[in-house]
Amino acid sequence: MTIWQPDPNETLIARSAVSFATGAATPVAGMRWFRDTGRTDIQDELPGWPEGPRFTVRGKTERRLRSGAKFGASVLLVATLGVLESLAGSGSTGTVATLGAPEDPENEVEDFPVMWAAPGALARSLPWQLDPARRPETDRTHLAVTDRRVLVLGLLNDVDNPFDEVLWETERSHVAAATRKEFSRYDTDFTITFTDGSWCRLAGRDTNCRDDITRALENPLPLMDPDDLTPGQHQAVRELLEGKEPGGTLLIHRRPSGSVYVTYRLHDRVDPTYGIGSAAFKLMDADGQNARFRKGDI
Known part of the structure; x- marks a missing residue:
């Protein structure tokens, strides 16, 4: 390999x-x-x-044709969903992004x-x-x-x-x-x-x-030194790594919201479809407790 x-x-x-x-x-x-x-x-x-x-x-003509086709498909989809909802006796079965x-x-x-x-x-x-x-x-x-x-x-x-x-x-x-x-x-x-x-x-x-x-690619790179963690965050990281295979890299990111995002990755585990994911991760507050996700944290 x-x-x-x-x-x-x-x-x-x-x-x-x-x-x-x-x-x-x-x-x-x-x-x-x-x-x-x-x-x-x-x-x-x-x-x-x-x-x-x-x-x-x-061009505009082709756009109108495509839009018309989408409109027709949307009408059919709405009609179909209406039938399904009637049969199921429930609310909406989905949303359109x-x-x-x-x-x-x-x-x-x-x-x-x-x-x-x-x-x-x-x-x-x-x-x-x-x-x-x-x-x-x-x-x-x-x-x-x-x-x-x-x-x-x-x-x-x-x-x-x-x-x-x-x-x-x-x-x-x-x-x-x-x-x-x-x-x-x-x-x-x-x-x-x-x-x-x-x-x-x-x-x-x-x-x-x-x-x-x-x-x-954020600049400056918002990586923290483990020594900057609070006692509660240190404990959270220890618990996160329990039972994990050794040899990976622990990265600690300071996020704009003030929360800390921790990831642990094994670099010899590459998925061609995605890349290298996290073997473990956690977003935590100053006490090491789970933090609520906010835009930009992840």
Whole structure:
């Protein structure tokens, strides 16, 4: 089994499955583009990239047809649910999720760039394997974040032998910000903005994947020293680790709400579909008791 590991003098904070994001709004649904700062398509300029699909933003006529089809499907769904509710003699059987209002219509509805980079900018160096429309079905891509670096790893979709390979890396200091995007299906999208102004829009395999990465890229890195814990928190951590396999990494995050988030991870347990999850975790208050989750804690 070949699994990438950080250097002896660095700490792995998160490793999660990611890909370039995919448009969700009707005009750009299922699509993505690679742009320079003049909004020109640059995918043919990216060195070593294989040919990929060519997309066109849907015109108003096509949007109306798609909306009409969705409306018809919605009517059928409502009618069906009404019958089911009558038969069951109960209330609503489900809810319909919506995307809400776009935060950045120009880049989420009118266009959907997943790479925004001037010539020579860092985002242009990202590997083509991040594009699910280009990489083989047998492959996956993970983003690994350490206290020193950010890396893109390529691997096989094989739990027994993922065969990790470093496809790209940069110093952590080259990342200016990582931002969760609210206007995304399933709450999986986020952007990474580099210090040269270029950026990319990625999507985690699920919300946990996204949150692990964006939390790991917070600046300054909000990791606490165990010596800073209160006696009650120390006791909570001891109880959390009871019976857990040794050899993992304990990370203690100070959260914006004032709570403390603790994770324990075994770095040799990689799931190609998701990455490295927590063998144990806890959000706790100053006394080590379970804290109520607030936005941004996780």
